[in-house]
Amino acid sequence: MQILGNGHYPDGKCMAICLWLIVMGPVLAYADVYRLSISEKSINLIGESQTAVLADGSLPAPTLYWREGEQVTLQVTNLLTEQTSIHWHGIILPYQMDGVPGISFDGIAPGQTFTYQFQVKQSGTYWYHGHSGMQEQQGLFGALIIEPLHDHQPVDRDYVVMLSDWPRADPHRSMARLKKQSDYYNFQRRTVGDFFTDIQKLGFWETIADRLAWGDMRMEPTDLADVTGINYRYLINGQAVDAKQIYLFKPGETLRLRFINASAMTHFDLRIPGLKMRVIAADGQPVMPVDIEEFRIAVAETYDVLVQPQADQAYSIFAETMDRSGYALATLTPREDLHAPIPTMRPITLLTLADMGGAHSGHAGHQAAELHTQTNDADQQHAEHSAPSAQDHAGHEAVGAVPPAHVHQQTHIDSEPAMESHALLDYKDLQATEANHALMGPPDREITLRLTGNMYRYIWSFDDTKFADAEPIRVKFGERIRFRYVNETMMNHPIHIHGLWQYLDNGKGMYNPKKHVINVKPGQTVNVDVPADAEGEWAFHCHLLYHMDTGMFRKLIVEKAEQRHE
Numbered sequence: 001m002q003i004l005g006n007g008h009y010p011d012g013k014c015m016a017i018c019l020w021l022i023v024m025g026p027v028l029a030y031a032d033v034y035r036l037s038i039s040e041k042s043i044n045l046i047g048e049s050q051t052a053v054l055a056d057g058s059l060p061a062p063t064l065y066w067r068e069g070e071q072v073t074l075q076v077t078n079l080l081t082e083q084t085s086i087h088w089h090g091i092i093l094p095y096q097m098d099g100v101p102g103i104s105f106d107g108i109a110p111g112q113t114f115t116y117q118f119q120v121k122q123s124g125t126y127w128y129h130g131h132s133g134m135q136e137q138q139g140l141f142g143a144l145i146i147e148p149l150h151d152h153q154p155v156d157r158d159y160v161v162m163l164s165d166w167p168r169a170d171p172h173r174s175m176a177r178l179k180k181q182s183d184y185y186n187f188q189r190r191t192v193g194d195f196f197t198d199i200q201k202l203g204f205w206e207t208i209a210d211r212l213a214w215g216d217m218r219m220e221p222t223d224l225a226d227v228t229g230i231n232y233r234y235l236i237n238g239q240a241v242d243a244k245q246i247y248l249f250k251p252g253e254t255l256r257l258r259f260i261n262a263s264a265m266t267h268f269d270l271r272i273p274g275l276k277m278r279v280i281a282a283d284g285q286p287v288m289p290v291d292i293e294e295f296r297i298a299v300a301e302t303y304d305v306l307v308q309p310q311a312d313q314a315y316s317i318f319a320e321t322m323d324r325s326g327y328a329l330a331t332l333t334p335r336e337d338l339h340a341p342i343p344t345m346r347p348i349t350l351l352t353l354a355d356m357g358g359a360h361s362g363h364a365g366h367q368a369a370e371l372h373t374q375t376n377d378a379d380q381q382h383a384e385h386s387a388p389s390a391q392d393h394a395g396h397e398a399v400g401a402v403p404p405a406h407v408h409q410q411t412h413i414d415s416e417p418a419m420e421s422h423a424l425l426d427y428k429d430l431q432a433t434e435a436n437h438a439l440m441g442p443p444d445r446e447i448t449l450r451l452t453g454n455m456y457r458y459i460w461s462f463d464d465t466k467f468a469d470a471e472p473i474r475v476k477f478g479e480r481i482r483f484r485y486v487n488e489t490m491m492n493h494p495i496h497i498h499g500l501w502q503y504l505d506n507g508k509g510m511y512n513p514k515k516h517v518i519n520v521k522p523g524q525t526v527n528v529d530v531p532a533d534a535e536g537e538w539a540f541h542c543h544l545l546y547h548m549d550t551g552m553f554r555k556l557i558v559e560k561a562e563q564r565h566e
Helices: 012-024 173-179 191-204 204-216 377-383 545-550
Strands: 034-043 049-055 062-066 072-079 087-089 113-119 124-129 141-147 156-165 230-235 246-249 256-259 268-271 277-282 287-291 294-297 301-305 316-323 329-331 447-456 459-462 473-478 480-489 493-497 502-504 519-520 525-531 535-541 553-559
Touching: 012 087, 034 062, 049 062, 124 301, 141 156, 141 256, 156 246, 230 316, 294 301, 459 545, 480 493, 480 519, 493 502, 502 519, 519 525, 535 545
Parallel strands: 034 072, 062 141, 156 256, 246 329, 447 480, 473 553
Antiparallel strands: 034 049, 072 113, 087 124, 124 141, 156 230, 256 301, 268 294, 268 316, 277 287, 277 301, 316 329, 447 459, 480 525, 493 519, 493 535, 502 525, 535 553
């Protein structure tokens, strides 16, 4: 019997139905009716009361535990004075149940209840969140854990580690400020002192050329994030750093940590000093195990890792923001009274003109030397670890079947202190555990999408056209579409397609990893294959909330094969 994350069992009628199903056989192992209510609640995370939008009054929302094959019935009641919605992120379902107002349904009006119904056809770590206005950033998000029919990875303890950014200012006000001044929250801009330091390092004319190039682009090399830590508190499972959240273990146990980035605008660089992590799943899908010491988790991504702490000591789960303006923190510990020291934050890593080369190759300042101010070699390596190789894979055909890499059968994960040079997860390290023969041969169609924006006006878009002015993207059911994402901006863009999987072309052929979010770095081109295997109208957008809200959004329509659009 499944229960809601807040410990509430379904009603008696449903329990009777479930018992009958269990007696009759395993065709439908679960048929619970889940219920969530959306309402406002006053909370205090910044030293003063603020209004949050929460499910069942909880930040984050209750963790939902489902089972592969389960027939889900979930009733969501809106107790707000405005429309609300819930989107089941990464879940394959009928498009009418996807939860995006104006795309897949009308939304949930105040005082109304909407019933989601669909069969669960997958397993793994996912999440759910609001898709109306700024409600997602106001607290409407929760974890979603789907148990497989056959668990191939038993562990001693299983924990959810849900990262988020909590705004100090009302998100609508933050958006208005960015519209008026796009660098309003950039408190890390270079100073006059940095100018003279760069002259000493690079020379006068090289430094002048660099400053002119950045000025021409109307941006700063510190523009790693639109909104920085000065406006955010960073949370783990709804708790700020001063809550001193803990996860208990006994030395020698194997722990599964399910990392979910439920932030609206923040990428995190995550490490557990003194412990190696073994990545076993990305975006809910199993991957060949990869031992690492650190990884970057983009907005809306999920990663499952295994750790095996051997020592009777505490370890910090340390999630630095990509722009080094803050961090989230929790502790793995054998005892409730034992906390690990807080790791030292690393210096900010600046963008370089080389980073922007793909998007701004016409700028005269491109011949200037790359700047490494406020960084070191380790940090420079770190800045490049989060996405596929800088190589443009546009001409790469995913036709070969790369056999799975050799898997080390030893179950023990070394717990020696982390090396000075971090072992960083790269997208190119991700490899599916099973071959997908549908990826053989050329795609049926290729569609190039330019990721575009005007930082000066704070407008984001695909192909320089915001959603309100754009035609839907139309594909036929059964086609395999190759999308080519060309990032012409200075920002990372985590691209999410609802209802369909993206197979990242990272050189693994039929073993290319299957993801629901693909982070595209500044100036980079990334290819993904998308089988159009679910009819309907789907949202297609950057998962940075403010980017989506200002126009980096499309409707993707998967038509029946026999349909013809005039």
